Amino acid sequence: xxxxxxxxxxxxxxxxxxxxxxxxxxxxxxxxxxxxxxxxxxxxxxxxxxxxxxxxxxxxxxxxxxxxxxxxxxxxxxxxxxxxxxxxxxxxxxxxxxxxxxxxxxxxxxxxxxxxxxxxxxxxxxxxxxxxxxxxxxxxxxxxxxxxxxxxxxxxxxxxxxxxxxxxxxxxxxxxxxxxxxxxxxxxxxxxxxxxxxxxxxxxxxxxxxxxxxxxxxxxxxxxxxxxxxxxxxxxxxxxxxxxxxxxxxxxxxxxxxxxxxxxxxxxxxxxxxxxxxxxxxxxxxxxxxxxxxxxxxxxxxxxxxxxxxxxxxxxxxxxxxxxxxxxxxxxxxxxxxxxxxxxxxxxxxxxxxxxxxxxxxxxxxxxxxxxxxxxxxxxxxxxxxxxxxxxxxxxxxxxxxxxxxxxxxxxxxxxxxxxxxxxxxxxxxxxxxxxxxxxxxxxxxxxxxxxxxxxxxxxxxxxxxxxxxxxxxxxxxxxxxxxxxxxxxxxxxxxxxxxxxxxxxxxxxxxxxxxxxxxxxxxxxxxxxxxxxxxxxxxxxxxxxxxxxxxxxxxxxxxxxxxxxxxxxxxxxxxxxxxxxxxxxxxxxxxxxxxxxxxxxxxxxxxxxxxxxxxxxxxxxxxxxxxxxxxxxxxxxxxxxxxxxxxxxxxxxxxxxxxxxxxxxxxxxxxxxxxxxxxxxxxxxxxxxxxxxxxxxxxxxxxxxxxxxxxxxxxxxxxxxxxxxxxxxxxxxxxxxxxxxxxx
Numbered sequence: 001x002x003x004x005x006x007x008x009x010x011x012x013x014x015x016x017x018x019x020x021x022x023x024x025x026x027x028x029x030x031x032x033x034x035x036x037x038x039x040x041x042x043x044x045x046x047x048x049x050x051x052x053x054x055x056x057x058x059x060x061x062x063x064x065x066x067x068x069x070x071x072x073x074x075x076x077x078x079x080x081x082x083x084x085x086x087x088x089x090x091x092x093x094x095x096x097x098x099x100x101x102x103x104x105x106x107x108x109x110x111x112x113x114x115x116x117x118x119x120x121x122x123x124x125x126x127x128x129x130x131x132x133x134x135x136x137x138x139x140x141x142x143x144x145x146x147x148x149x150x151x152x153x154x155x156x157x158x159x160x161x162x163x164x165x166x167x168x169x170x171x172x173x174x175x176x177x178x179x180x181x182x183x184x185x186x187x188x189x190x191x192x193x194x195x196x197x198x199x200x201x202x203x204x205x206x207x208x209x210x211x212x213x214x215x216x217x218x219x220x221x222x223x224x225x226x227x228x229x230x231x232x233x234x235x236x237x238x239x240x241x242x243x244x245x246x247x248x249x250x251x252x253x254x255x256x257x258x259x260x261x262x263x264x265x266x267x268x269x270x271x272x273x274x275x276x277x278x279x280x281x282x283x284x285x286x287x288x289x290x291x292x293x294x295x296x297x298x299x300x301x302x303x304x305x306x307x308x309x310x311x312x313x314x315x316x317x318x319x320x321x322x323x324x325x326x327x328x329x330x331x332x333x334x335x336x337x338x339x340x341x342x343x344x345x346x347x348x349x350x351x352x353x354x355x356x357x358x359x360x361x362x363x364x365x366x367x368x369x370x371x372x373x374x375x376x377x378x379x380x381x382x383x384x385x386x387x388x389x390x391x392x393x394x395x396x397x398x399x400x401x402x403x404x405x406x407x408x409x410x411x412x413x414x415x416x417x418x419x420x421x422x423x424x425x426x427x428x429x430x431x432x433x434x435x436x437x438x439x440x441x442x443x444x445x446x447x448x449x450x451x452x453x454x455x456x457x458x459x460x461x462x463x464x465x466x467x468x469x470x471x472x473x474x475x476x477x478x479x480x481x482x483x484x485x486x487x488x489x490x491x492x493x494x495x496x497x498x499x500x501x502x503x504x505x506x507x508x509x510x511x512x513x514x515x516x517x518x519x520x521x522x523x524x525x526x527x528x529x530x531x532x533x534x535x536x537x538x539x540x541x542x543x544x545x546x547x548x549x550x551x552x553x554x555x556x557x558x559x560x561x562x563x564x565x566x567x568x569x570x571x572x573x574x575x576x577x578x579x580x581x582x583x584x585x586x587x588x589x590x591x592x593x594x595x596x597x598x599x600x601x602x603x604x605x606x607x608x609x610x611x612x613x614x615x616x617x618x619x620x621x622x623x624x625x626x627x628x629x630x631x632x633x634x635x636x637x638x639x640x641x642x643x644x645x646x647x648x649x650x651x652x653x654x655x656x657x658x659x660x661x662x663x664x665x666x667x668x669x670x671x672x673x674x675x676x677x678x679x680x681x682x683x684x685x686x687x688x689x690x691x692x693x694x695x696x697x698x699x700x701x702x703x704x705x706x707x708x709x710x711x712x713x714x715x716x717x718x719x720x721x722x723x724x725x726x727x728x729x730x731x732x733x734x735x736x737x738x739x740x741x742x743x744x745x
Contacts, residue, residue, distance in 0.1 A: 001179075002221075002222045003230075004223075014143075015140065015142075018117070019036035019038065019053050019055070019136075019137040020036070020135075021036065022112070023035045023052070025095065025111075031102070032056065032058075032100055032101075032111070033056045034056070034100070034111050036137065038051045051071055051139055053071055054068075054069070055069050056068040057102045057109050057111075058102070059089055060085065061085065061089055062090070062252075063252055064105075065102060065121070065240050067151075067238055067240070068235065069235065069237075071147075071234045075233065078431045079428070079430050080438045080442075081210075082469050083470055084257060091103060106242055107123065107124075108123075117132070117135070118133055118134070119133075121240050123242060123243075123244055125244075130155075130156065131153065132151060137150070147234060149234065150230040152223060152227065154226055154227075155174065158203070159203045160602065161174055161227060162497075163200045163502040164196060164198070164502065165498060166495040166496065166504075168187045168192070168495045168498075169494070170604075172602055173199065176217075176221055177218050177221045178217040179215075180196070180214060180215040180437065181195060181437065182466055184416065186515075187481065187483075194466060194504075195437060197210075197211060197215040199219075200249055200501050204243045204245070204249070205243060207227070207229075207238055208241060208253060212469070213431070214232070214436075216229065216230050217229050247584050251584065253503050254472065257469050257503065259581070260473060260579050261457075262577075262707060263475050264678070265569070266301065267340075267461045267535060268565070270299050270300055270531070270538070270562050270565075271302075271536065272288060273538060273545060274305050275539060275542070278543065280307070282323070285302065285304075288546050289302060291546060292546070298559075298674070300677060301340045301341070301342055302334060302341055303343070303463075304342070305413075305539070306344050308320060312350055312352045312381055313352055313353050315348065315349060316354050317355075317400045327408075328407050334408075340410040340411065345401070345413065345414060346379075346414075346417070347397070347443045348385060348416060349383060352381065359393070360384070362396065364387055365384040365393075366384065368425065369425055374421055374423075387427045401450055405450075405451075410455070411462065412463070413463040414465070416465065417464075418440070418465075420439040421436075437468045441470055444462060445474060448474040462474060463508070465480050475505060476506040476507070477499065477506065477508070478507070479495050481510075481515060482510065484515060493619075497604055500587050505579035507586075508536065510539040511523075511526050513526065514539065514540055516541070521621050527547075527558050528617065529617040529658075531565045532561070533609075557655045564745055566673060567745045568668075570669035570671045570681040571668050573681055573705065576703070588609075588611075589603070590603040590606060590607065590628075591603070593608045597630045599628055611666075613660060613661070613662060614660065616659035616660075617659070623654065625651065626648060631646040632664035634661040635664075635691075636743075637744040638743055638744070639657070640743040662744060663690070665694035666691075666696070667726075668687070668688050669700055678705070681710060682704075682711045683734040685702065687713065687736065687737065688741075689740050692723070693717065695724070709731060711728050711733045712730035713726050713728055713729070714727050714728075723740065724740055
């Protein structure tokens, strides 16, 4: 929210009281508390009839400093709250005549004492990261009685800001105003399904605002030299998270808010959907699946979208008897074909659903202040909302899904969860403003926890649309409803880059776009992008997404890139383990992998798939793509062609090719199986080493799919010949070959 009217004035109807200096300081061995009046205290009379802001510093983890700003501390916090880990790292509190500071790891927060307000955050090299300066810390009061707490942190020259969730506008957030408020707005506006009050910078730090309610960010858009954030009320808490590299910031942030779970190996394969409003029954589904097999198109998951249930009955979790009279038999037959099954769900209960009256009588639906069930007709007629703050309602909802698991369902697409009303009463008394964004966390947790309890840890996966901070613990997420255009493909990529810059490890999107029917050119380009993403799904709204329904060549393109991804599973599985252990995402913006190269800091039309594969999707008709390669000699993954780095390139690609390049010094394990993702990754491995003289990793791990290592392979390079060699040092590999350069597969 913007409070000022230019540099000099405050907006009409608002009173801004900023910290004017430091009156007193209290310290312990682990914390600092600063009392900051909002006007200079020249004599005793100045202590009367004025606010006093309390600013407290603490550290919940090494390299992380928490800041709490309060005016009135007597309010009641009704929750909910993000689950934030709190440890007791070693800290140093130092006070002298000029300042007081708290240091945790390589991060120091230092408050200048006396008149004026200055809170500096510096890194291990004593370089200033960011500063809360004059009038940055402030309390704001409106004539209407509303209040806010505001902070402003400096944007030092050259600093770029990323993240704040999955946002579809410009990837670099400088100059933007962003409200953290979940909306069902598609991918073509400033609204977002996944709002996360965390931003990452290219200057060695990130900031997490620990509030589930609306947080308003002004990233150089109110004060050009500052990132401002504010929340309604009397208290604001945020964390400055030190790196100094972007990946280290993400590692510390996900240690605070939760690391992603492991995803099952089968989920990396191709998902095929019925699509949304298309007509389908078991015969249609079977024709799709058999058609994929006949064309040698590897398929891992079949997804049933909304109309597996009857219209007007969503959600009752009952198969439409007119189109699926034998669901158990059908699911068994799909399993016999080697497929996993996903079904669409949402947390809304239509009035015609048999669950509506049951939920109403049991008190499991969200109510208004007068006790009536909250309802409206958007999406489903008379729909109500499951109250996940009620433990019994959570178990009731999970119980309905448990029945589907018993029938043979393997995963759930947890759609919706964004349009959550604020004029309601929650079972546990939660603040409706805070529950608006937080609802999705309770919804997805309910489903994910059920899958883990029924299918086992490591074999649970959802396909979720909405999220907030902490949602990364519950993979996977997809980008939502985009148009079938190149412009929407580009905006989807920007959204994905924003999400993984916000601590999320996995991200997917609808191949071909959701709204509309893609033309053959767009569809084939989107196939390459989709199969070079962490998770890959063919899905649409009004048209089928089997490739032969688009054109004959689409099947060939899908075969090429699906088989490429399956062969890359030993590499991708490593990335999954890294994400689970450190929070480093599978898909990465370029600056995250190359922070030392300033050219990468603004790139939003290409990305890294793990540390070693650069992908630049074709985003225009004709197949031409312009991309940047960092320093070194890069190799085209499909042809073996070498290109010099440290410069831009413009090239054209046929449909069977993509702009996917291997980083110099990479050692990439490639499997021998190309028809499924869930195979023994250590059974037959080719280790491809590129530019051996620049070898960066001297050990390659082949995961076993259960959280352990099937094998560890030591890689070395002969200094005289420049040839690479490898030896298994732990575990066993059925067959191991080492090859240098050339096509990846």
